[in-house]
Amino acid sequence: MTAKDIRLAVREGMLSIEHVKRFTTNGMATDQGKMSNMNGLKIAADELGRPAPKVGLTTFRPPYTPTTFGTFAGYHKDELFEVTRKTKIDSWAEENGAVFEPVSLWRRAWYYPKAGEDIHAAVARECRETRASVGMFDASTLGKIEVVGPDAAEFMNRMYTNPWSKLAPGRCRYGLLLGEDGFIRDDGVIGRISQDRFHVTTTTGGAARVLTMMEHFLQTEWPDLDVWLTSTTEQWSTIALNGPNARKVLEPFVKGTDLSTEAFPHMALRECTVGGFEARLFRVSFTGELGFEVNVPSEHGRALWEMLYQEGKKYDMCVYGTETMHVLRAEKGYIIVGQDTDGTVTPADAGLTWAIGKKKPDFVGKRSLTRPDMLLSNRKQLVGLLTEDPSVVLEEGAQIVESGDTSIPAKMLGHVTSSYWSESLGRSIAMALIEGGFERDGKSIDVPMPGQTHRATVTGTVFYDPDGERINL
Amino acid sequence: MAFNTIVETLPAMGRFSLRCKRENTVAMSKALGFELPSTISELVRSGNVTALKLGPDEWMLTCPMDERAKIKEPLAAVYADAVHSLTEVSSREVSIRVSGPEAEELLSTSCPRNLRELTVGCGVRTVFDSVQVILTREEQNQFRLDVWRSFVPHVMGLLSVATKEFECGL
Numbered sequence: 278m279t280a281k282d283i284r285l286a287v288r289e290g291m292l293s294i295e296h297v298k299r300f301t302t303n304g305m306a307t308d309q310g311k312m313s314n315m316n317g318l319k320i321a322a323d324e325l326g327r328p329a330p331k332v333g334l335t336t337f338r339p340p341y342t343p344t345t346f347g348t349f350a351g352y353h354k355d356e357l358f359e360v361t362r363k364t365k366i367d368s369w370a371e372e373n374g375a376v377f378e379p380v381s382l383w384r385r386a387w388y389y390p391k392a393g394e395d396i397h398a399a400v401a402r403e404c405r406e407t408r409a410s411v412g413m414f415d416a417s418t419l420g421k422i423e424v425v426g427p428d429a430a431e432f433m434n435r436m437y438t439n440p441w442s443k444l445a446p447g448r449c450r451y452g453l454l455l456g457e458d459g460f461i462r463d464d465g466v467i468g469r470i471s472q473d474r475f476h477v478t479t480t481t482g483g484a485a486r487v488l489t490m491m492e493h494f495l496q497t498e499w500p501d502l503d504v505w506l507t508s509t510t511e512q513w514s515t516i517a518l519n520g521p522n523a524r525k526v527l528e529p530f531v532k533g534t535d536l537s538t539e540a541f542p543h544m545a546l547r548e549c550t551v552g553g554f555e556a557r558l559f560r561v562s563f564t565g566e567l568g569f570e571v572n573v574p575s576e577h578g579r580a581l582w583e584m585l586y587q588e589g590k591k592y593d594m595c596v597y598g599t600e601t602m603h604v605l606r607a608e609k610g611y612i613i614v615g616q617d618t619d620g621t622v623t624p625a626d627a628g629l630t631w632a633i634g635k636k637k638p639d640f641v642g643k644r645s646l647t648r649p650d651m652l653l654s655n656r657k658q659l660v661g662l663l664t665e666d667p668s669v670v671l672e673e674g675a676q677i678v679e680s681g682d683t684s685i686p687a688k689m690l691g692h693v694t695s696s697y698w699s700e701s702l703g704r705s706i707a708m709a710l711i712e713g714g715f716e717r718d719g720k721s722i723d724v725p726m727p728g729q730t731h732r733a734t735v736t737g738t739v740f741y742d743p744d745g746e747r748i749n750l
Numbered sequence: 751m752a753f754n755t756i757v758e759t760l761p762a763m764g765r766f767s768l769r770c771k772r773e774n775t776v777a778m779s780k781a782l783g784f785e786l787p788s789t790i791s792e793l794v795r796s797g798n799v800t801a802l803k804l805g806p807d808e809w810m811l812t813c814p815m816d817e818r819a820k821i822k823e824p825l826a827a828v829y830a831d832a833v834h835s836l837t838e839v840s841s842r843e844v845s846i847r848v849s850g851p852e853a854e855e856l857l858s859t860s861c862p863r864n865l866r867e868l869t870v871g872c873g874v875r876t877v878f879d880s881v882q883v884i885l886t887r888e889e890q891n892q893f894r895l896d897v898w899r900s901f902v903p904h905v906m907g908l909l910s911v912a913t914k915e916f917e918c919g920l
Contacts, residue, residue: 352859352860352879352908352911352912356907357904357907357908357911359880360880360881360901360904361903361904362900362901363900363903364900365899383900423835423837425769425835425836425837426833426834426835427833473829473833503771503833504835505769505770505807505834505835505837507767507769507835507837507839508842509837509839509842510842510898511841511842511843511898511899511900512838512839512840512841512842513841574840574841575841575842575899576762576841576899577841
């Protein structure tokens with residue numbers, strides 16, 4: 278806005294300074310009049326041929342004097358610009374050349390390049406070494422909530438889609454959390470420590486949100502339940518070991534439990550000591566390989582990490598970051614809430630109806646799952662995609678159209694949610710949310726991308742070890 | 751102007767979050783061997799164990815690391831008759847002590863509470879900048895901040911900048 282605009286306002290008949298303000302927006306927005314009001318008034322007064330005091334002032338609000346950006350920013354600059362949460366193992370990652378990425382407030386090791394490696398080479402190597410022998414991953418940022426009390430199982434039954442009553446202490450189960458609208462909100466492996474105590478894990482970004490949602494239901498809907506919730510995210514450092522040699526790396530440090538697959542099967546948990554530290558040891562896998570997650574009091578995380586790292590050298594163990602974790606889980610079709618789901622995805626859309634306790638009278642979101650719209654067969658459903666040219670890695674977020682549809686604009690059927698180069702398969706893989714996706718199995722779709730449209734075949738989402746044999750080593 | 755306030759992190763200590771129904775408070779106190787505080791923000795000390803009441807049904811218990819059994823065992827023994835939740839959070843938090851004549855003013859740089867109203871022997875859950883903390887006034891010129899581990903560098907960084915400002919007389 279210029280002085281000319283104020284003179285125009287006066288000529289247009291805006292005789293009051295309040296009208297001049299509304300006609301021109303002078304004095305609104307960022308400066309709130311601190312710089313422009315008096316200058317604007319003088320110009321308007323000049324055009325009106327009256328002294329400024331006779332033209333009047335608009336209503337002043339605090340702050341009455343210009344305020345610097347520095348005052349607003351306070352101490353929030355450089356390292357203190359905002360909180361950067363780091364795990365106890367982060368310092369090791371930094372000393373060992375990790376490249377980091379932000380995940381909610383956390384910074385996490387993204388990949389560990391060796392000399393001369395770019396991200397693609399590093400991630401391909403980390404994937405190869407983990408599947409061939411063993412890889413170690415810092416999973417400490419996973420949200421953790423301790424659910425305790427005689428009504429703990431009942432509370433879990435009501436919150437999560439899965440049944441919990443019959444889960445024996447010492448076992449764990451994949452848990453799926455919906456909103457009241459029936460859409461997927463969060464997921465994670467949940468262990469039953471004892472009859473009245475559950476160790477719940479959430480996604481890294483979902484930790485605070487899930488605890489708030491649980492407290493909301495507990496305090497407002499079910500205050501009669503004897504159960505209490507405590508955030509334990511930072512009580513534990515969590516180290517994941519995955520790969521056919523994971524047991525060999527871990528075994529020398531474990532006291533108080535037998536790690537053989539007979540005594541300690543997939544989806545079991547034990548309280549024991551690892552490396553002399555009290556531990557909650559889970560046998561779980563987010564890679565499709567034999568996998569363990571060791572939880573120790575967080576202050577000991579780095580000490581245990583270094584012990585395991587030394588032992589791992591005997592087996593050419595690699596350390597891997599979040600990118601390799603993403604690739605390995607995608608090869609198995611394991612979803613990431615918030616990436617493969619977007620707040621409009623039901624368990625059925627994601628192929629997770631198996632995670633719903635069919636006999637349970639109720640759980641958060643249950644009633645919404647039978648609304649007519651939720652049962653339509655042309656909903657967007659999560660499927661796998663294999664490009665015709667195996668070297669093409671689709672762009673995440675790319676739109677999907679009918680095969681051969683060249684109309685402009687073409688009808689968009691969905692989008693690519695996850696897409697990677699799979700070193701294990703020697704080709705690209707992708708997941709996508711597509712209208713009526715399940716019925717398109719085996720059929721072609723097109724993915725227009727800058728420069729070229731790529732054809733791909735709709736498949737299931739499990740690309741690697743479809744029978745799940747590697748997990749049971 | 752001399753500035754004589756010290757900011758330091760404390761060694762690990764045993765910490766437990768205790769939750770229970772009102773009617774079981776008596777049983778909890780009996781098991782622990784001392785009366786749990788009944789007023790929110792009241793801190794009670796019994797030997798090496800402290801109990802701070804944070805909410806209507808919530809206490810934070812602390813003890814030396816090697817005496818955690820003194821809290822765990824007696825409460826576990828009464829669980830069947832007086833249900834409750836005792837969850838260990840020893841490693842979740844790190845304590846920061848701020849002591850010296852300017853302690854209150856130093857903390858006021860990032861804590862919105864009127865710290866003059868926080869009397870000796872009281873503790874509250876509050877925020878320091880954007881970080882949730884438990885702030886206890888241990889003595890007139892001595893405070894303790896219990897901070898979740900990953901937020902400690904942020905809190906220490908803010909206290910360090912504020913300290914520098916005080917030291918150069920701002």
